[in-house]
Amino acid sequence: MARIVMKFGGTSMAGIERIRNVAQRIKHEWGQGNEVAVVVSAMAGETDRLVNFCREASSLYDPREYDVVVSSGEQVTSGLLAIALQAIGVPARSWMGWQLPIRTSDGHASARIEDIETGALLESMGEGGDGREVAVIPGFQGMALGERVATLGRGGSDTSAVAMAAAMKADRCDIYTDVDGVYTTDPRIVPRAQKLSKVTYEEMLELASVGAKVLQTRSVGLAMKENVRVRVLSSFDDIRDEDGHRGTLIVGEEEVDMERQLITGIAHDKNEAKITLTDVSDRPGAVAAIFSPLADANINVDMIVQNVAHSTGATDVTFTVPKAELARALDVLEKGKDAIGYSQMIHDTKVTKVSVVGVGMRSHAGVAAAMFKTLGDRGVNIQAITTSEIKVSVLIEEDYTELAVRVLHTAYGLDAPDAAE
Amino acid sequence: MARIVMKFGGTSMAGIERIRNVAQRIKHEWGQGNEVAVVVSAMAGETDRLVNFCREASSLYDPREYDVVVSSGEQVTSGLLAIALQAIGVPARSWMGWQLPIRTSDGHASARIEDIETGALLESMGEGGDGREVAVIPGFQGMALGERVATLGRGGSDTSAVAMAAAMKADRCDIYTDVDGVYTTDPRIVPRAQKLSKVTYEEMLELASVGAKVLQTRSVGLAMKENVRVRVLSSFDDIRDEDGHRGTLIVGEEEVDMERQLITGIAHDKNEAKITLTDVSDRPGAVAAIFSPLADANINVDMIVQNVAHSTGATDVTFTVPKAELARALDVLEKGKDAIGYSQMIHDTKVTKVSVVGVGMRSHAGVAAAMFKTLGDRGVNIQAITTSEIKVSVLIEEDYTELAVRVLHTAYGLDAPDAAE
Numbered sequence: 024m025a026r027i028v029m030k031f032g033g034t035s036m037a038g039i040e041r042i043r044n045v046a047q048r049i050k051h052e053w054g055q056g057n058e059v060a061v062v063v064s065a066m067a068g069e070t071d072r073l074v075n076f077c078r079e080a081s082s083l084y085d086p087r088e089y090d091v092v093v094s095s096g097e098q099v100t101s102g103l104l105a106i107a108l109q110a111i112g113v114p115a116r117s118w119m120g121w122q123l124p125i126r127t128s129d130g131h132a133s134a135r136i137e138d139i140e141t142g143a144l145l146e147s148m149g150e151g152g153d154g155r156e157v158a159v160i161p162g163f164q165g166m167a168l169g170e171r172v173a174t175l176g177r178g179g180s181d182t183s184a185v186a187m188a189a190a191m192k193a194d195r196c197d198i199y200t201d202v203d204g205v206y207t208t209d210p211r212i213v214p215r216a217q218k219l220s221k222v223t224y225e226e227m228l229e230l231a232s233v234g235a236k237v238l239q240t241r242s243v244g245l246a247m248k249e250n251v252r253v254r255v256l257s258s259f260d261d262i263r264d265e266d267g268h269r270g271t272l273i274v275g276e277e278e279v280d281m282e283r284q285l286i287t288g289i290a291h292d293k294n295e296a297k298i299t300l301t302d303v304s305d306r307p308g309a310v311a312a313i314f315s316p317l318a319d320a321n322i323n324v325d326m327i328v329q330n331v332a333h334s335t336g337a338t339d340v341t342f343t344v345p346k347a348e349l350a351r352a353l354d355v356l357e358k359g360k361d362a363i364g365y366s367q368m369i370h371d372t373k374v375t376k377v378s379v380v381g382v383g384m385r386s387h388a389g390v391a392a393a394m395f396k397t398l399g400d401r402g403v404n405i406q407a408i409t410t411s412e413i414k415v416s417v418l419i420e421e422d423y424t425e426l427a428v429r430v431l432h433t434a435y436g437l438d439a440p441d442a443a444e
Numbered sequence: 445m446a447r448i449v450m451k452f453g454g455t456s457m458a459g460i461e462r463i464r465n466v467a468q469r470i471k472h473e474w475g476q477g478n479e480v481a482v483v484v485s486a487m488a489g490e491t492d493r494l495v496n497f498c499r500e501a502s503s504l505y506d507p508r509e510y511d512v513v514v515s516s517g518e519q520v521t522s523g524l525l526a527i528a529l530q531a532i533g534v535p536a537r538s539w540m541g542w543q544l545p546i547r548t549s550d551g552h553a554s555a556r557i558e559d560i561e562t563g564a565l566l567e568s569m570g571e572g573g574d575g576r577e578v579a580v581i582p583g584f585q586g587m588a589l590g591e592r593v594a595t596l597g598r599g600g601s602d603t604s605a606v607a608m609a610a611a612m613k614a615d616r617c618d619i620y621t622d623v624d625g626v627y628t629t630d631p632r633i634v635p636r637a638q639k640l641s642k643v644t645y646e647e648m649l650e651l652a653s654v655g656a657k658v659l660q661t662r663s664v665g666l667a668m669k670e671n672v673r674v675r676v677l678s679s680f681d682d683i684r685d686e687d688g689h690r691g692t693l694i695v696g697e698e699e700v701d702m703e704r705q706l707i708t709g710i711a712h713d714k715n716e717a718k719i720t721l722t723d724v725s726d727r728p729g730a731v732a733a734i735f736s737p738l739a740d741a742n743i744n745v746d747m748i749v750q751n752v753a754h755s756t757g758a759t760d761v762t763f764t765v766p767k768a769e770l771a772r773a774l775d776v777l778e779k780g781k782d783a784i785g786y787s788q789m790i791h792d793t794k795v796t797k798v799s800v801v802g803v804g805m806r807s808h809a810g811v812a813a814a815m816f817k818t819l820g821d822r823g824v825n826i827q828a829i830t831t832s833e834i835k836v837s838v839l840i841e842e843d844y845t846e847l848a849v850r851v852l853h854t855a856y857g858l859d860a861p862d863a864a865e
Binding site: 039073080081083084087088089090091092094095099102103105109110116117122 | 519540
C-alpha cells in the first residue's frame with residue numbers, strides 16, 4: 024500500500040466525460056489499496072474566462088476579490104470529480120483550501136503555500152472513519168490571513184499537488200497531463216526525440232525555466248526542496264499500461280544512472296526579446312544605471328552581454344526581457360536615457376533562446392564549446408550566451424530555431440537509435 | 445442614515461455591464477451615508493449550467509458535493525461586484541457564506557439558515573475600521589455542520605437577503621428584480637393592472653404561493669416572522685427616481701391603509717393537475733387511504749373536493765397535485781387501487797387555479813359568492829374550490845384563464861381608473 028497524490032490538469036478535467044475517465048484512473052490506484060488524494064485544475068478555458076471577467080470589471084482589480092472569483096473553477100471540478108467517483112463506487116469528498124486549511128502567504132493572486140493541515144484529511148483517507156475516502160482537493164487555492172481565499176498564480180495546481188504530497192509524506196506525486204512524459208526535446212521539432220524515464224530536479228528546473236512546458240517551475244523547486252518523488256504522465260494513456268514504465272520520474276540526483284547521456288535535453292524558448300543599448304559609457308555604475316530601474320519596475324532581465332569597450336571608451340550592452348514586458352522595459356529605459364547615457368536603443372523580438380541541459384555537464388568540460396561549434400558549422404549566429412552549472416543557453420535568430428534544436432539533438436547523441444531517419 | 449440590504453437577481457448580474465449598473469445603484473445608496481450589505485445571485489443561466497454538470501456526473505449526486513459545485517456561481521458574482529464597486533470608488537469586500545459564517549441546517553441542497561454571525565460584517569460596514577465598506581454576500585449559500593458548504597435550494601437568494609436583513613436589524617431589504625413591483629394581476633393579461641405600493645406579508649405569501657413569481661415564498665414567510673420591511677423594485681428603473689415612490693413595499697398589516705380595496709390581487713397558477721377517483725367507498729378511512737400514501741411519497745396535494753355520496757354509498761374524490769408530480773402520483777394511486785377501492789382514475793392537466801387575495805376579506809363577507817357569480821355569469825365552470833382566511837381559489841378549465849382573470853379584476857374594482865379601455 025502506498026500513499027499517492029494524483030494531479031489532473033485542465034485538459035483532463037474539460038467536461039464530464041473526461042472527469043469520468045479521471046475517476047476511472049483514480050479507482051485503479053485506489054482499488055490496489057492505496058491511499059489517494061487528488062488535486063484538480065479547473066476545466067480548460069475556465070480560469071481564462073474568470074480572469075477576463077475580473078479584468079473587464081476593472082483593470083486595477085483587487086487581488087483578494089480576483090482570488091474569490093478565479094478559485095471557483097477548481098471548486099467546481101473538485102465537487103464534480105467527487106460525484107463521479109461516488110458514482111463508480113469509490114467513497115470520495117472534496118476539501119476546499121479553506122476547509123483543510125491550506126494556509127498561504129498574504130500575496131493574493133500569487134500566494135505561496137506556508138502550511139497544510141492534514142489531520143482530518145489523512146483520517147478520511149485511512150482505514151478509520153467511514154472507510155478509505157479519496158480526498159479531492161482544488162489546486163491553485165488556499166487561505167491567507169484573515170481567512171481570505173488566496174490563489175497561487177497561474178499554473179499553481181502543480182505546486183498544490185507537490186505541496187500536498189510533501190505535507191502528507193506521500194510516496195509519490197503523479198502529475199497527469201496531456202503529454203506522456205518529459206522528452207529530450209520537443210517531438211514536434213525532432214521526431215526522434217526520446218522520452219526520459221528519469222530526470223533530476225535540477226534538470227527539470229532548468230528545462231522548465233527555458234521553455235519545456237511540462238511542469239510549472241515553482242512546483243519543481245518545491246519538489247526538490249521537499250524531496251517529493253514526482254512522476255509526469257499522460258491522462259490519455261491506456262490505463263492498463265504497466266504502472267512502473269509510464270511517464271517520467273523526477274527525482275534526486277542519487278537516483279539517476281550516472282552512466283547516461285551527458286546532456287539530458289534541448290529546450291527552446293521564444294518568449295524573450297532582445298534589447299541593445301549602444302555607446303554606453305564604460306564607467307563604474309553605468310550598468311547599474313540600466314538594470315536598477317528595470318528591477319524596480321519588476322522586469323526580469325535574463326541574458327546579459329557586455330562587449331569589450333570600444334576605443335572610444337564606450338560599450339554596447341545587450342540583454343533579454345520577457346516579450347510581455349518589452350513595452351514597459353523600453354519605456355523605463357527611454358525615461359532613463361540621460362541617467363544611463365547611451366546613443367541608441369535597438370530591440371528585436373525575433374529571437375529564440377536555445378538551451379542544452381544536463382547534470383552530466385558538471386563532470387565534463389567542453390559542452391559549451393561543442394555547442395558553439397555545432398551551431399557555427401551550420402551557420403547559426405550566436406547573439407548572446409548564458410551558462411549555469413548544468414545548462415548552456417544561446418540566443419539566436421528565431422528563423423534558425425528548428426535547425427539549431429535538431430543539430431544539437433543529433434550532436435549530443437540524443438536521437439532515438441531505433442527509428443528510421 | 446439607514447442600514448439597508450440590497451438583493452440583485454440573476455438577470456441583474458448577467459454580465460459585467462449589468463454588474464457595473466448594479467454597482468452604480470449601490471453607490472447611490474451608499475453615497476447617502478447608508479450602511480449597505482448586498483446579496484447577489486449567480487449570473488442568469490449559471491446555476492442551471494452547474495446543476496446540469498452535477499446531473500451529468502451522476503443522477504444520484506451527493507448533495508454535499510452538489511452544494512460545492514453550484515455555490516460557485518454566487519461566489520463569482522460576489523467577487524466581481526466587489527471589484528466593480530472599488531472601481532467606482534466604493535470600498536467593498538465579499539464575504540462567503542463560510543467566512544461570516546451563515547450557519548445552516550444539515551439539509552444539503554435545501555438547507556435552512558439557522559444563524560448568521562454579523563459582528564465582523566457590521567464593523568466593516570460601519571464608520572470604524574477601514575471606513576464604511578459595502579459588504580457583498582453570495583446568496584443561496586451557507587455553511588452546514590462539519591464546515592461543509594450548503595445551499596438553500598433554488599431561488600434561495602431572496603431568503604438569504606431577508607435573513608441577512610433580520611440578522612443585521614436592517615431598516616429595509618430591497619429586492620431588485622426584473623419587474624418594478626407587485627401588481628394587482630399579471631399585466632400581460634390585464635393591461636389595466638395596477639402596481640401596488642404596499643401589500644401585507646400574508647397577501648404576498650398567498651400571491652407567491654398561487655403563481656405570482658415576484659418573490660420566493662420562503663423569503664416572504666421569513667420576512668413576516670422576522671418583521672423585515674421588504675421592498676420589491678426593478679434594477680432597470682431610472683436610478684434617479686424618487687426613492688420613496690418606487691416598487692412595492694411588503695410590510696405588516698398595521699402599516700397598510702385599511703380603506704383600500706377589498707381585494708389586493710388576482711393570481712393564476714397553471715402548475716397543477718387534477719386527479720379524480722370515482723366511486724370511492726363513503727366509509728371512514730377511505731380518504732386517508734388516498735392521501736396517506738401520497739404524503740408518504742412527498743407529493744403535495746392542494747385542492748380537495750369530495751362530493752356528497754351517491755345513493756350507492758360511494759363518492760367521487762377530486763384533488764390537485766403539482767404537474768411535475770403527476771406521474772408519480774398516478775403511480776402511487778394505481779398501486780393503492782385495492783386498498784383505496786375506486787372504479788376509475790381520471791386526470792386532467794388542462795386546468796388553472798385562479799385566486800383572489802386580500803386581507804380586506806377578513807372583515808367582508810360575500811367575496812367568494814361574488815367570485816362564483818362573476819365567473820358563472822361568463823360561463824366559466826368551477827371544478828374545485830379552496831379558501832383561506834385571505835384567499836379564495838377556484839380550479840377552472842385552462843382555456844378560460846385570461847377571461848376569468850380579466851372579469852375578476854374588473855369585478856373587484858382593480859382596473860386602473862385613468863387608462864382608456
